[in-house]
Amino acid sequence: MRFDALFDLLRLGFENLLRNKLRSFLTMLGMIFGVGSVIAMLSVGAGARKEILERIQSLGIENIIVNSVKPPEETKTETQGNRRWVDKYGLRFDDREQLEATCPSIRKVLPVNLVKKPVWSGSRRVDASVLGVLPEHLAMFHLEAGRGRVFNALDAREAKQVCLVRQGLGEELQLLRDPVGATVNVGNESFEIVGVLADEAFRSHTQKALAIDGRTQEVYIPYTTSMRTFGTMTFVRKSGSEERTLVELDQMIVVAKSADLVRPTARIIANVLERNHKRKDWEIVVPLELLQQSERTQAVFNAVMLVIAAISLLVGGIGIANIMLATITERTREIGVRRALGARRRDILLQFLTETATIGVVGGLFGCLFGLAAIRAVVLYTGWQAVIEPHFVLVALGISGGVAVLAGLYPARRAARMDPIGALRYQ
Amino acid sequence: MSGDAIVRLEAIGKDYGAGAAALTVLRSVDLTIGRGEFVGIVGASGSGKTTMMNILGCLDRPTRGRYVLAGEDVSTLDDDRLSDVRNRSIGFVFQSFQLIPELTVRENVELPLGYVRGARITRSKRHARAVELLTSVGLGHRLTHRPAQLSGGECQRVAVARALANEPALILADEPTGNLDTKSGEDVMQLLFGLHAAGRTIVMVTHNPEIAARLPRVVEMRDGEVLRDGAPHGARESASVGANDEGRAGARSDAHEVRRASGTTGEAR
Structure with a gap:
């Protein structure tokens, strides 16, 4: 009613x-x-x-990304006089060891070795960022092989000269055949392309956080291979002069034990790095803070x-x-x-x-x-x-x-x- | 008669304003109207008859005195209770019809049925009741028309049908023929006489002495008091209400016709 x-x-x-x-x-x-x-x-x-x-998910909510950065210009004046000077900056192996040993909230640290090398095949040549990473790094950032395979622990242990490339690289090098299984030269070494990454570019924010130069091709190789074949020294030839930089660790991905521990851990890392480094030659990117x-x-x-x-x-x-x-x-x-x-x-x-x-x-x-x-x-x-x-x-x-x-x-x-x-x- | 009184006013008074500035409109009115009576209220403007109609219709509350309507003391009821009393016990017929122009004729008649408290009347029952009422006033063919499409006389018949919707104890008609030409005014009067013949209690305010002369009982008001109450005494009394001489002769002859007419339409309601 x-x-x-x-x-x-x-x-x-x-x-x-x-x-x-x-x-x-x-x-x-x-x-x-x-x-x-x-x-x-x-x-x-x-x-x-x-x-x-x-x-955030693509960067990992439990991750803290620590990058080596070139310190401000003022320090360069010292190097000007001496051409043989090696510009040494950035994160060092002992930073990583100290953090792993002293900070209980860290689950693990994934190192990244970055070198800039030309990748060439025949007469074609492309500048590339060659990232030496651990196999688990690939999984963490969802770097999956669209074709072929990603490199695994075995490749890493044996420091095989294998690499993962983007689809675009094969096109730029004008490889006539399927890039998977092809051999390309990276610097002076030859590498076998074992897989082509699923062509899903990172969003610009993510690239920046991971210190990927969006303008050059990325090539992923096992960390061990990178350390053995390229080492930590980078030479850049520039209008007659030669710049040598030595960066022990270009990047480390610190994985905290839980999302709650991300912030305190980031603070501890900052404290440790501040004490260990005279110059500010590092930066910390916390995806969680990016989110906020x-x-x-x-x-x-x-x-x-x-x-x-x-x-x-x-x-x-x-x-x-x-x-x-x-x-x-x-x-x-x-x-x-x-x-x-x-x-x-x-x-x-x-x-x-x-x-x-x-x-x-x-x-x-x-x-x-x-x-x-x-x-x-x-x-x-x-x-x-x-x-x-x-x-x-x-x-x-x-x-x-x-x-x-x-x-x-x-x-x-x-x-x-x-x-x-x-x-x-x-x- | 007093044992079966529909309306009993006891020393009813009404003031507007308060204190020294108060304007007394009704002084002290005693009036009893029995079941089945047809009473006319006449009086010059300012005599208090409008205020009395408002009080009778439970639209206004008296300042003093007691008003018993159909056995219930309504002089002290609150606004909601008065609304219910109006809905249940009073049927209004206004001079200006007061139909809602946006609604159809049938919907206008249904209006009082929609405000019934307690067991609500379903839509289909309301619908059926409205059709029945409109048919009884001879407008069964006008159900879906709007008031603007009807003549004045038809509008007033719709208003009468609406007044009857809840079988009220008292029908209050405020100059029902005032806005009508002679012919349709006569139709409406026939309708009211018919209702009276069928046993309805009707109180009607009128300025028209011819009409007043045809009523069995007329209450004349002046200065907030009842001046005279009783059967109309032919032409002489009518003149005091302010009619002219030509009207009187007609009024008497009309009265005879009405007696006959009301007898024939007595069953229609």
């Missing part, structure tokens, strides 16, 4: 909505924009969160969108309140008649609240359509990710209905409090 009453109210609300379509639409307009921006905000926000999460940074940026973006949505909803609410006040004045006699025929104040209140709620929810539905269109446009033009979940629509409809009811509260109360005698006589 109560359901029957509710149905009657809703029917009345819809009939009033349809009676004056243009006015209803104009009343809803603010609601449409408000709800549209709420929907857009929610899904773009969810999309950004998903993207950050993916990024992105979340802060995201929070600013969300706040801006929230303010826009709130303003639109406020304007929409004021619009509804305004139209409802006009409607109530226009329908004063109706209110008087209904009161005379036995409607209680509550009946009148509910009647007008249902009307505004109907406007709100219908406006919310249109707003959802508008929001979905806006999301499509945003995704198309910015390439951002957007995630639309069904409950966003419910949230948006709830908000629009709620705002409308709030907006309708004052007009409906005014209607309910009208004196029936005065209302009946109203011209």
